[in-house]
Each structure stands twice: as structure tokens, then as C-alpha cells.
Amino acid sequence: MSDKVTRPRGTQDFLPEKAELLFFINESATKFFQNYGYRPIVTPTFEKEELFKRSIGASTDIVQKEMYEFEDKAGRKMALRPEGTAPVVRAFIENNLQALPKPVKLYYIGQMFRYERPQAGRYREFWQMGAEAIGSSDPALDAEVIELCYGYLASLGIKDLVLKINSMGCRDCRGNYIEELKKFLSGKVSEFCNTCSQRIDINPLRVFDCKQESCQEALNDSPKILDYVCDKDKAHFERVRTFLDAVEINYTLDPHLVRGFDYYTKTTFEVLLPTLGAQNALSGGGRYDYLISDYGGPQEPAIGFAFGTERIMLALESQNISVFTRPDLDTFVVWLEEEQKTQAYKTTSYLRDKHLNVLMGLDGKSMKAQLKMADKLQARTALIIGEDEVKAKLLTLKDLETGEQEKLSLEQTVDKLREKS
Ligand code: HAM
Numbered sequence: 001m002s003d004k005v006t007r008p009r010g011t012q013d014f015l016p017e018k019a020e021l022l023f024f025i026n027e028s029a030t031k032f033f034q035n036y037g038y039r040p041i042v043t044p045t046f047e048k049e050e051l052f053k054r055s056i057g058a059s060t061d062i063v064q065k066e067m068y069e070f071e072d073k074a075g076r077k078m079a080l081r082p083e084g085t086a087p088v089v090r091a092f093i094e095n096n097l098q099a100l101p102k103p104v105k106l107y108y109i110g111q112m113f114r115y116e117r118p119q120a121g122r123y124r125e126f127w128q129m130g131a132e133a134i135g136s137s138d139p140a141l142d143a144e145v146i147e148l149c150y151g152y153l154a155s156l157g158i159k160d161l162v163l164k165i166n167s168m169g170c171r172d173c174r175g176n177y178i179e180e181l182k183k184f185l186s187g188k189v190s191e192f193c194n195t196c197s198q199r200i201d202i203n204p205l206r207v208f209d210c211k212q213e214s215c216q217e218a219l220n221d222s223p224k225i226l227d228y229v230c231d232k233d234k235a236h237f238e239r240v241r242t243f244l245d246a247v248e249i250n251y252t253l254d255p256h257l258v259r260g261f262d263y264y265t266k267t268t269f270e271v272l273l274p275t276l277g278a279q280n281a282l283s284g285g286g287r288y289d290y291l292i293s294d295y296g297g298p299q300e301p302a303i304g305f306a307f308g309t310e311r312i313m314l315a316l317e318s319q320n321i322s323v324f325t326r327p328d329l330d331t332f333v334v335w336l337e338e339e340q341k342t343q344a345y346k347t348t349s350y351l352r353d354k355h356l357n358v359l360m361g362l363d364g365k366s367m368k369a370q371l372k373m374a375d376k377l378q379a380r381t382a383l384i385i386g387e388d389e390v391k392a393k394l395l396t397l398k399d400l401e402t403g404e405q406e407k408l409s410l411e412q413t414v415d416k417l418r419e420k421s
Pocket of ligand 1: 084085128130282283286303306310311
């Protein structure tokens, strides 16, 4: 006997209940995002590898360790997308979207791929929903994006969310900080893991991304980026905070929040649910004012974020919040003899056309077996079609909760089923 093929490590099967919740989140978030003026964009699940190397940064964990890279049959280097910002930026430039009214607000939903060590809340294939607003440097936009990110999670009823914000400044002020950080890190090289020690000279900010506890401890008294941010960027950050205060969104300042991508500038933020354990970031984002021009596009400042859908699902589960209830089965059509089957089929189709949820008995089972099936599927009613019913042009509607039965015309049945739903 051959071994069964199982799913790859770090991937998941979404069985109906979980898939229903996934789709519910996608749908409800879409409505929420649309209120803020976002429109959908769909980009490929794989892109040229260099897109991610250039935008996320060659020395980030994502590019160095986590990208699914492959060569296609013509030997071109490709990568499964590890995130959605770089593809959206590429599409923005490639399709001249700067011609649209600004900021151009786009959202996306889809699977991302990162070769990480799988654990609760961390997968190799996972769902993200993200939003990118391109073409404005207004601090009100930063606040609005943070409000959207936090607001959607709060709208699901998730309690004890923690919003962390920081500013990384522009490229100029960040240069001064990086010099100070390098000095600090070089003074304690032995306390950092190998990867981090190598990063000190190449890209010291990336030391903050390290998942090793000892490295995080060694960073405790590191210089804080906010202390090096120029006056202009400080004023920008102050304005962002004023807007957040105005709508009473609570946040904490986290001077270590530099996030794992090279493209961030100025405002960065994350929403966490601390009780979730190691993988407690539900969403994160920030400004990336240079990414579009660095990638050969126009000089367009931008900001965005993405949330991890599986982590939202874990958060909901951990707080026993049920946001989705499957619609009931309005009726189960039961037929007695082969002669009534076509009538049963026609009736089922008619009722579905009236937006009722209907199933019918299949495979010639007895009336008793069909009623049992209706019960199992928790149908509200059963609609019985036998010889008498066909002759009288009536249907027998049985309420499966009370056991009551009545004979109704097709139109009366529709009204009754609607009443009960
Ligand atoms: P990110 O912080 O890498 O940001 O990912 C956003 C969210 O995706 C995380 O907060 C987390 O909920 C989820 N996530 C990340 N990795 C995994 C994983 N391995 N398994 C399950 N969930 C995961 C970005 O991706 C940026 N592109 C966000 C952004 C948009 N910044 C600006 N615009």
C-alpha cells in the first residue's frame, strides 16, 4: 500500500466551518474598507523574485530566509508573494494608477507565503487582507489608516487589543539613528546571534526583527529612533496622534517598532492581542514614502497595513466570539415515489429562486430516511410531495420543531417559509 499524500507542513485545510468564517471575515472587512473609500485590486500570487528583494530589502528575514523562490521552466527567477505591498506598488506603477484621484486607495485579500517555522498562528501559507493608500503625505491619512486597521478588529468584538505606534522618520534622520545604533550594537556583538552580528554592519535595523529572546534582551537599552527623528517628522507624528486622540483611539508608543521591512518611513503601527502568545500581532503597517520612487515610479508617498486572517480567527476563538452564523436550511423536500421526483426537483428549484435555502432528497431513500436526513441537517421544515399532493396541486409542509403539518399551495409555502426564516 502506498503512503497517503498529506498537505505540506505549515499549510492548512479550511474545512467548511473554518472556511465559512474566513469568507465571512473577507466579506465583512470588505464592507468596512469600502466605507473608507478602498477599491479592490488583485495581483498574481507569484512575481519576479527581484521585486521583493528590491522592495522588502535583501537583508530582511523575509528575503533572506523565508521566500519561496523557484525557477520557472524558462529559468526565470520567481517567488511566491510573501506580502502584498510590493505587488500593489508594482501594479500601481505598471498600470499608471497615479492618474486616478489621490490618494489611490486599494485593498487586497489573498494568500501569502513565508517559509517560517510553523507554530500556532504562524503558517507557511496564510491569508492577509491589506490596504494601501498611495499619493498623500497628510498625517490625517496615517490616522485614518490606523483607525481602519484598529476599527475593523474592534468591530468584531475582540477585546483587550493593543495598538502600538512609532515613527521611524524620513531617510535623512534615520541615517543619524542608524549610525548611533551601529555604535551601540558593535559594543555588544557577543550578545547577539550570528545572523544579528552579521547584520550590524549591513542593516542594523534588522536586528530588531530577530525572534531570539537573547537578542531582544540585548536591545532593551538601545537608542530610540524617535529621539533622532527630525522636527518636521516629529510634527507629522504629533498630528497623527492628535487625530487619533480626537476619535479616542488608545495607543501606546513603542520606540522599538521598526517592523521587518526596509521600506518603512515615518509612522509604523501594529495591533496586538497580547493573550495570543508568541504570534500575537493581528495586523501591522506603516508609511513607505520612498518605495514607489525607489521602484522606478513617480514620487508618491504612501501608507498601508495588512492583517493576518488566521490570527483574527484565533483571537475570536480565544474570546469565544462567534461572528458568523450559518443560515438555516429553510426546508428539505421529501418525495415518496419516483413519479413525484421531477415535481420535487422543480419545486426545489423554484424555492431556491425565491432565495430560500433548500435541499431535496436524493438516491431514492424512503420517506423516513429523508425526514431523518432533514432532521440531521437541522432543516426548519420538511416539504412532502406524494401522489396526493401532486393530484391536489398542494404541498405538505411539516414544521420539524413542532411536528405540525399543513397543506399549502406553492405560493403559500413560499410565504410560510419566509415567515419562519
Ligand atoms: P506583516 O506585519 O509582515 O506586514 O504582516 C501583516 C500580518 O500578517 C501580521 O500582523 C500577521 O497577522 C500576519 N502574518 C504575517 N506572517 C504570518 C504567518 N507566517 N502566518 C500567519 N499570519 C502571518 C506586511 O505584510 C506588510 N505588507 C503590511 C503593510 C501593508 N505595510 C504597508 N502596507
